[in-house]
Amino acid sequence: MKRLSVHDLKPEDSLWLTFKGAFDPQVAQKSELEPFLQALEEHADGWMPDVAEGKRRRKYARAAIWKALKEKRDGDSTALGLYRTKWPALDMSLWLWLPPRPPELDITVNVQPLSFFAEAERCRPFVEMVRAWASRYPVSHAIAHSSDDLILADFPECGRDKETWYRDGFDKIYEVCWLNVFGPKLVESVGRERMLSTPAWRVEELPNGSVLLVTWPTVADFASKEARLAQARAHAHLRPDLDQDTVLRTLHERSVMLAPVEPRFHPDVAPLLSRVVDDIASHERQRKIAELNAWQPPEPEEWRPADSALPPDVEDPERACEHYRYLAEHLVALLHTEVPSVFEATPESLTDADFYFWREEFPTSRLREAIDERAVPAIGAYLGQVLVRNLGGRWIPRKKLEEVQVLVGNRVWFPFVRARHYMRSRQALLDYSLTRFYRVAERHQG
Numbered sequence: 001m002k003r004l005s006v007h008d009l010k011p012e013d014s015l016w017l018t019f020k021g022a023f024d025p026q027v028a029q030k031s032e033l034e035p036f037l038q039a040l041e042e043h044a045d046g047w048m049p050d051v052a053e054g055k056r057r058r059k060y061a062r063a064a065i066w067k068a069l070k071e072k073r074d075g076d077s078t079a080l081g082l083y084r085t086k087w088p089a090l091d092m093s094l095w096l097w098l099p100p101r102p103p104e105l106d107i108t109v110n111v112q113p114l115s116f117f118a119e120a121e122r123c124r125p126f127v128e129m130v131r132a133w134a135s136r137y138p139v140s141h142a143i144a145h146s147s148d149d150l151i152l153a154d155f156p157e158c159g160r161d162k163e164t165w166y167r168d169g170f171d172k173i174y175e176v177c178w179l180n181v182f183g184p185k186l187v188e189s190v191g192r193e194r195m196l197s198t199p200a201w202r203v204e205e206l207p208n209g210s211v212l213l214v215t216w217p218t219v220a221d222f223a224s225k226e227a228r229l230a231q232a233r234a235h236a237h238l239r240p241d242l243d244q245d246t247v248l249r250t251l252h253e254r255s256v257m258l259a260p261v262e263p264r265f266h267p268d269v270a271p272l273l274s275r276v277v278d279d280i281a282s283h284e285r286q287r288k289i290a291e292l293n294a295w296q297p298p299e300p301e302e303w304r305p306a307d308s309a310l311p312p313d314v315e316d317p318e319r320a321c322e323h324y325r326y327l328a329e330h331l332v333a334l335l336h337t338e339v340p341s342v343f344e345a346t347p348e349s350l351t352d353a354d355f356y357f358w359r360e361e362f363p364t365s366r367l368r369e370a371i372d373e374r375a376v377p378a379i380g381a382y383l384g385q386v387l388v389r390n391l392g393g394r395w396i397p398r399k400k401l402e403e404v405q406v407l408v409g410n411r412v413w414f415p416f417v418r419a420r421h422y423m424r425s426r427q428a429l430l431d432y433s434l435t436r437f438y439r440v441a442e443r444h445q446g
Helices: 029-043 062-071 120-136 147-152 162-168 184-190 192-196 225-238 244-258 270-278 282-294 317-335 347-359 368-391 415-422 426-431 434-443
Strands: 015-021 051-053 057-059 077-083 089-097 104-112 139-146 179-182 202-205 211-214 303-305 394-396 405-408 411-413
Touching (some): 015 120, 015 147, 029 120, 051 062, 057 062, 120 139, 120 179, 120 211, 139 147, 139 184, 147 244, 147 282, 179 184, 184 192, 192 202, 192 225, 270 282, 270 347, 317 347, 317 394, 347 368, 347 434, 368 415, 368 434, 411 434, 415 434
Antiparallel strands (some): 015 104, 015 139, 051 057, 051 077, 077 089, 089 104, 394 405, 405 411
C-alpha cells in the first residue's frame, strides 16, 4: 500500500495545522482518544486519512490506530502517522507525551494543496473539527494557516531566537492566522471581553474558556486584499500596541512575495529552468521565477571558427575517439539510475543531466578532486558525443583534453573546457549549462 506523501510531490503551498492539547493519562487511552478520532472521521471532508502507520503500514481503522500506538510506544511517548493514498496528499501525525512528562496530545496536519480549501464548504468542516478537538483537549494555542505564509512570517519564532521561543512560547499573540485557538491564559492576557469583540468572521468562546477565532471564511485566498485586511484588523485589535497599517503593510509584502509570476525564461534553457523552479520551496518559487526571468545565460565562449581549429596531434585518431566514447560511458554509469535518458545521448538527456547536477548541488557536494579527475572528463566526453550523434559533429583529437574539439558546421567546440567551467559551482551549472551549449551549437550547424 503506497501512501501519497506531500514530500513526493512538487513543492506546493498547503494547509498546516498545529495543535498541542492536554489529556488525562488516568483514563484508558482508547476512551481518551475517541473524541479525537470521532471528530476527524466526521469532519475530514475529502482529505480523510486511509493509511495508519506505526512501525508497520496499515489501512486506516480504529484497530490499526491502537496497534500503531502500542508498537511505537517508547518510554514516555508514542506516536503514529496518518496518510492518504490519493489526492489531496496528507501528512498527519499524532504524538502522545506520557507521564512523568506533562501529558500532551500533539497533532500536526499538512494537507496539500492549499487550493483544496478554496471553498467555504471545505473549510467549515475543518473549523468544526478543530473546534471539537479544542473543546475536548484544553490547548494553550493552536493555529491553521498557509504553510508558505507561516514560513515568511517566521512562525513560530516570529523574529525571536530559538532560545527565547523555547523559553517564552506563546506568551502573547505574535501572529494571527486564518484559524486560531487561544487558550485561557492567552485570553486573559488580552482580556476576555476584548478577545470576544475581535472583528473576525467567527469568534466563539469554548466551554473550557478557550476562544476559537477564524479571520475569513476560506483559507486558500488568505493573501487577497480583503483577507489580509481582516487578518490585520484582528491582530491590531488583539494587540493594541501594534499599528494596524504597519501590520497590514507587512502582510501585503508577504502577499507580493507569494503572488504568481509568469515565467519568461530564455528559450534555450526554458525546459531546464522550469524544472529548477518546480524543485524550489513553494514560498520562494515566485521570487526565483522573477529572478530567472531577468537572468540571461551567457553566450558560450568555448569555440573557435572552423578555419582556426587546432589540428589533430595524436598518433591514432580513431583510438583517441574510442577513448572519448569510453569516458562518456563513465557518465552513463554515474547517472543511469537517476537519469535514465542518459542512455539516449539526446539534447533532452543533457537537460536531464543539467537538472540532476543542479538538484544534487554536485559541484559542492562532491570532493573537488573527484570532480576534476573523473566527473569533468566524463561530462565533456558525453557532451561531445551528443554533438557528434545529433549534429553530425566530428571529433578532432588532441593529446590534452582541454584542446579536444568537435567540428559542427563552421565552428569547432571545446566540450571538455565547457565541462570544467560547468563544474565550478551550482550557479555555473546554469551559466554554463550543457543544454545552452548544445542549442547554440545547433544554430551554427550550417
